[in-house]
Amino acid sequence: MKWNGRKLSVLLVALLAPVLLSCNEINKADSPVELIASVNRPVSLLDLADPNCGSLGTINLQAIARRRAVADLRFLDVQLKSYRVTYVRTDGGRTVPASFVRAISGLVTVNGSINSATPFFAFDFGALNQAPFAALRPNNGGVDPETGQRQVKLDVIIDVFGETLSGQQVTAQTRQAISVCVSCGGCV
Numbered sequence: 122m123k124w125n126g127r128k129l130s131v132l133l134v135a136l137l138a139p140v141l142l143s144c145n146e147i148n149k150a151d152s153p154v155e156l157i158a159s160v161n162r163p164v165s166l167l168d169l170a171d172p173n174c175g176s177l178g179t180i181n182l183q184a185i186a187r188r189r190a191v192a193d194l195r196f197l198d199v200q201l202k203s204y205r206v207t208y209v210r211t212d213g214g215r216t217v218p219a220s221f222v223r224a225i226s227g228l229v230t231v232n233g234s235i236n237s238a239t240p241f242f243a244f245d246f247g248a249l250n251q252a253p254f255a256a257l258r259p260n261n262g263g264v265d266p267e268t269g270q271r272q273v274k275l276d277v278i279i280d281v282f283g284e285t286l287s288g289q290q291v292t293a294q295t296r297q298a299i300s301v302c303v304s305c306g307g308c309v
Contacts, residue, residue: 163297200284209275
């Protein structure tokens with residue numbers, strides 16, 4: 122059988138594709154620590170007219186060792202570096218607040234947890250006075266122009282980034298569904 126350049130290229134791609142496609146999954150599973158984020162006492166309704174509303178709950182972070190064969194677990198403690206907040210509308214609208222990233226610090230001991238050692242903000246400064254929430258205020262019509270509803274429903278997605286004391290990157294994600302409204306009965 123005579124091999125030309127094209128046949129050889131197709132053969133190489135076919136042989137290497139499974140290896141190349143699996144590298145990303147190998148890297149994810151290679152971290153010796155799993156960082157887990159969850160929201161404690163979550164708020165599902167945020168009333169912009171209620172001055173007592175402000176917190177959407179607290180975030181609990183856990184660092185779980187994946188491998189027990191490590192001699193010194195202290196190097197698996199997770200130093201927190203930053204978090205990113207993004208949004209996804211769940212009510213059919215498309216306008217969301219701008220995403221943002223904030224630096225944080227704290228240490229999550231391996232096989233331990235911390236509960237919001239650093240404040241996590243779900244909205245950047247001034248975001249609740251901008252689109253899509255500004256339209257919900259009575260002086261702006263009181264309804265979301267994209268959905269015609271008196272509230273905006275969205276998921277707040279918080280990605281937490283850190284690294285073990287041995288230098289391996291770890292991430293965690295938590296997602297919280299909330300409805301934002303004006304004069305709708307306070308925070309629940």
